[in-house]
Amino acid sequence: MARIFAYIVHKSGVADDSAAELAAAARQIDAAQSPAAVVTGWGADLDAVCESLRSTFSEVWKIAHEALAYPNAEIVRQALVNVLPAGSLVLVPHAHFGTDLSPGLSVKMKAAYVPDVVGIDGVDGAALKLVRQEFGGQLSAHIRCDISSGAVISIRPGAFKALAGGAAAGQVVDKSSSAGTLVSKRRYLETVAAETGDVDITKYPVLVSVGRGIQEPDNIPIAQELADALGGAVSCSRPVVDAKWMAKSRQVGSSGQTVKPKVYLACGISGSFQHLAGIKGNPFIVAINKNPKAPIFRAADIGIVADILEFLPELTQSIRER
Amino acid sequence: MEILVCAKRVPDTSENEIELNAAGNDIERGDLVYSVNEADNYAVEEALEIVERTGGTVTVVTVGDDDDEEILRREMAMGAKQAVLLSDEAFEGSDGRGIASILAAFVRKGHYELILTGVQADDGAAQVGGMLAAMLDCPFASLVTSIEVLEGGKLKIGREIEGGNKELYEIDLPCVLSIQTGINEPRYVGMRGIRQVASVPIPTLHKADLGVNGFAGKAAARVTRTDYFTPTAGHGAEMLTGNHDEIIGKLIELLKSKGGLT
Numbered sequence: 001m002a003r004i005f006a007y008i009v010h011k012s013g014v015a016d017d018s019a020a021e022l023a024a025a026a027r028q029i030d031a032a033q034s035p036a037a038v039v040t041g042w043g044a045d046l047d048a049v050c051e052s053l054r055s056t057f058s059e060v061w062k063i064a065h066e067a068l069a070y071p072n073a074e075i076v077r078q079a080l081v082n083v084l085p086a087g088s089l090v091l092v093p094h095a096h097f098g099t100d101l102s103p104g105l106s107v108k109m110k111a112a113y114v115p116d117v118v119g120i121d122g123v124d125g126a127a128l129k130l131v132r133q134e135f136g137g138q139l140s141a142h143i144r145c146d147i148s149s150g151a152v153i154s155i156r157p158g159a160f161k162a163l164a165g166g167a168a169a170g171q172v173v174d175k176s177s178s179a180g181t182l183v184s185k186r187r188y189l190e191t192v193a194a195e196t197g198d199v200d201i202t203k204y205p206v207l208v209s210v211g212r213g214i215q216e217p218d219n220i221p222i223a224q225e226l227a228d229a230l231g232g233a234v235s236c237s238r239p240v241v242d243a244k245w246m247a248k249s250r251q252v253g254s255s256g257q258t259v260k261p262k263v264y265l266a267c268g269i270s271g272s273f274q275h276l277a278g279i280k281g282n283p284f285i286v287a288i289n290k291n292p293k294a295p296i297f298r299a300a301d302i303g304i305v306a307d308i309l310e311f312l313p314e315l316t317q318s319i320r321e322r
Numbered sequence: 323m324e325i326l327v328c329a330k331r332v333p334d335t336s337e338n339e340i341e342l343n344a345a346g347n348d349i350e351r352g353d354l355v356y357s358v359n360e361a362d363n364y365a366v367e368e369a370l371e372i373v374e375r376t377g378g379t380v381t382v383v384t385v386g387d388d389d390d391e392e393i394l395r396r397e398m399a400m401g402a403k404q405a406v407l408l409s410d411e412a413f414e415g416s417d418g419r420g421i422a423s424i425l426a427a428f429v430r431k432g433h434y435e436l437i438l439t440g441v442q443a444d445d446g447a448a449q450v451g452g453m454l455a456a457m458l459d460c461p462f463a464s465l466v467t468s469i470e471v472l473e474g475g476k477l478k479i480g481r482e483i484e485g486g487n488k489e490l491y492e493i494d495l496p497c498v499l500s501i502q503t504g505i506n507e508p509r510y511v512g513m514r515g516i517r518q519v520a521s522v523p524i525p526t527l528h529k530a531d532l533g534v535n536g537f538a539g540k541a542a543a544r545v546t547r548t549d550y551f552t553p554t555a556g557h558g559a560e561m562l563t564g565n566h567d568e569i570i571g572k573l574i575e576l577l578k579s580k581g582g583l584t
Contacts, residue, residue, distance in 0.1 A: 072491075074461055096483045099464045099500075103452025106419070112544035113418060115447045133553065134445045135333065138340040139349065140553040146544040185461040185494040189478070194486030206582050212336055230582060239336075242504035248486055256486050263582030270336070284580035286573065287559055293339045295553070302576060303559030304569055311566060318570045319583065 001123070002150060004035040004089045006057070007080070009071070009097050013048035018093035018155070020162035023056050025091055025155050027163065028120040029128065034058035035091075037170075038084065040076050042069035050172045055165035060172045067182040073100035074184040081108045082180035087150040089128075094154035095254065102154045111150035114143055118159040128153075136270055137295035156273060157254075197249025199233050205262045206232030209252055210240055211275075213268015213289060213308050217245040222312045223267060229319045235259065237269045253278040267308040271296025288312070323378040323471070323495075325369040326434040327402070328425055328451070329362040330384060331393040332444035346549050358393040361440025363400070365501040367508040368469060369438055370401045376471050379403040381434070385413060385424050394524055399515035400508070405522075410529040415540025422453035423537035428527065429458060436477075437498045441465060448500065455498035463493060464500040 006022035008015050019037065026035035036059040039050055046064055053060045063079050084090065090105065092098045094116045106113035118140075119131030127144040128151065134141055145151055201207060208227040214220060214236075223234045234250065241251045252259050253275040260281030267288050269275060276299050279285070287300035288308050297303040304311065333340065333354040341350040369380040381404040382397040384390050394405035408424055416424065429437060437455075441464065442448035448464065455462030467488060468480035475495045480488045482502050493499075529538070536542055562569045577583040 096465060096481075099448045100452070100462075100481070103418075103422075103449040104456035104462055107422075107453050107456035113449060113453070114545055115418075115449050132446075134550070135340040135349070136335040136444075136446070137553070138335060139342065139550045141550050142548045144546050144548055149544075151544075185497070186463060187492045189490040189492060191483070192480070192488045192490060194488075230577070231584075232582075238503065244504075244507065251486065254484060255482050258485070263577060263580055284576075284582065285559075286576075291339055293341075297559045297561070298553065300559035302573070303561045304573070305561070306566070306569070314566050315570050315573065318567075318574060322574070 001030050001033060002087050002089050002147060003085060004029060004033055004091065005038045005061070005084060006035055007090060007092045007101070008037050008039045008049065008053060009093055009095070010039065010041065010045070010049040013045040015049050015052055016093065017162065018095070018157050019053060020056055020165065021157065021160045022091045022093065022155055023163040024160040025117075025120060028160070029089065029123065036061055038080065039063065040065070040068045040071070040079050042066055051168075054168040054170035054172065056163060057170045060170055061175045062172055063179050064174070064176040065179045065182055068179075070188045071097060072184060072186065072188050073097060074186045075182050077101055077105050077108060078182050078184075079179045080105060083175045083178045084109070086110070089147060089150060090152045092152060092154045094156050098154045102152050106152040109150055109152065111152055112145050112147065113152045114145045115154045116156050117153055118156045136272060138293050157277060158273070195247075195249060197247045199250065201233050201235040201250055201252070201257055202259050204233040206230045206265075207235045207252070207259060207261045207263070208232055208265045208267060209235040209237065209269060210267050210308070211237040211269030212239040214240065214245070215309065217243075219309060220245060222309065222316075226265075226312050226316045226319075229316050230263075232261070232263075237275045238272075266296050266300065267312060269296055270294045271299055323372060323376050323435050324433060325372060325378060325380050325436045325438065326429065326432070327362065327365045327369050327380060327382050327397070328384070328437065328439045328454075329366070329382050329393055329397055330359045330440070330443045331356050331386060331390045332359045335444065342550055342552060346551065349550060358396055359440050359443040361442060361501060361503050362397075363508040364503050364505050365438040365440050366397045366400050366402060367506045368501055369436075370509075371506060372436070372469065372471060381406065381432075383408060383425065383428060385409070385416075385421050391524055395516060395519050395522075396511055398519040398522060399511045405524050407524055407526045408532065409526050412529045412539050415543055416538050417543035417545040418447055418449040419453055419545075420538040420543055422450045422457060424532065424534050425450065425454050426457040427532040427534045429454070431532070435495045437496070439498070439500045441500050441502045451498050451500040458496075458498070461493050461497045462499070463491060463497070465502045466499045467502050467505050469499070
C-alpha cells in the first residue's frame, strides 16, 4: 500500500477542521497505516500548525518557504510535487483551495484524481473503491480508482467524522530543503472582504431561505411576507445570487454566510453540500420542494413536497390568522 | 484575444428528476431535458465580453458526439465565432484526465491566449480545467469571479474563497480559468438566434487529426464508475403528507415547538 498524506489547509496558525477528517478518511483507506500530514507555509504560523497536528498524525511533513506564506495553489503544487514520493496517495479537502490545487497536482504527480469523495469502500487489488455524488447530489456512484501510480483524492468537508486526537506523539519532519525553486506565473495581490448588506442574516432566529424554485425576482415578496410573519429574515442559495435577484450578503453556504438560526425553512432549494455547509448549530430544518428526489430532503428534519409559490402564501395566511 | 471555451452538454438537473435505470449502471436518459452546462454559459459570456473590449474571437469546443452539436450552436448563437466538435469512438469511456488530454491536443494545434471552462458540470468534479492547464504548463485559477485584462499579456483576476471573500491575483497569459456562476449575466438566446447559426458548418476533429496521447479512452481510464445508486438518507426528513391545510396545521405546531413561532 502506498503511503498516505493529508494536505493540511490552515489559517493564522490554526489547522482547518478538514485536517482530522482527512485523518479519518486515511484510516478508512488503510487502517494499518498511520497517515502523514503535509503542511506548507512560512514562519511562526506554520510552526504552530505543525505542532497542533502532532496529536492526530504520526508524522507531520513541514515545508517552509517564504513563497508559501500565502497559500497560492500554483506554488503549493510545485512544492508538493518536489517533496512527496512518487506513487503516494494524497488527500486534499474538496473546498475552495482544493479545487485550485488538486487537478493539476494529480497531472504533475502522474497520479489518478478522484474529486469530491464522500465515502470509502476499501481496497481491491490495485483499485481503491470510493463513493461520489453526481447530478447535484440526486444520485451516488461507486468509483474504482487505479492507485498503482498514486492518486490525489479530494474529500468532501463534513463527509467523514473527524478522528479524535491522542497524545502529541507525532514527529515534525522538516522537508523544506526539498521544496525546490518556487516561482509562479500567478501572483497573489490581496484579499477583498465580502460586502456587508442591508440585512445581517446571521442575526435572525428564523430564516426563510429561497432557491431556484422562487423562479423570478417578483416572487421574493412571498418569502418576505412569510419571514415577517415569523419574525425572521429572507436568505437564499447561490442561484438566486447568480441571477442577481438578491444581494450576495443574503447567500447561505460555504461561499456565502454561515448561519446558526433556530429554524431554517429551505424553500425551493435543492440542497447542494456547499449550501448545507453554511447551516450550523443543528437548526430545525423544514424543506419545501417540488422535486421529491431533492437532496435537501436528506438533510432536513421535515419535508414537504409542494410548489413554494402556492404553499408559502397559504402558510403565511394561516400564521397570520392564528 | 483568441479565447477558447470548453463546454459540455448535460442533463438539466434543475428541470429533471434523475432516476436510476433498471440495470443500475446509468441514469434513465429517455425523457431527460439536456442543455449546455449552466456554468459554461457564464464562461462563454465572459469570453464574449472580453472580446468586445479588446478584440479577438471566441471559439467553443466540446468532446462528444453528434448530439452535442446543439450546445455548440447555442453558444454560437450567443456570439461565439467558431465551434469545434472533438469526436471519436476511441474517446468513449475517457475519465477526466482523458478528456483533458483530448482538449490539450486540440489546444496545442491552435494559438489560444485564454482558455475558459465552467466551474463544474453534472458530475460535480471540477477537474478538467486544472488538468488541462497542468498538461499545457499554463497557470490556472478556479472559481474565477472577475477578469480584468492588463497590459503586457496579463490578467487581474478575482477568485471566490470562503465566506464570500475574494482573492485577487495577477496571472500571465496564456492561462486556463474555471469560471464561477454569477460572474456576469449570460445574454439571452432566442429561437431567431439559433436559426441564424443552424446551417453554419461545425468541423469535427477525430483522434487522428489531433494526435491525442495515450490517456484518452476507456482502457486508459484510471477512474471508472461501476454503477449508480440512490443515496442513503442521512437521518432523512419526516415527510408531511395530506392536503395543504393538513400539512400547514402540522407544520405550525412543529414550528411552535421548535421556537420558530411564539
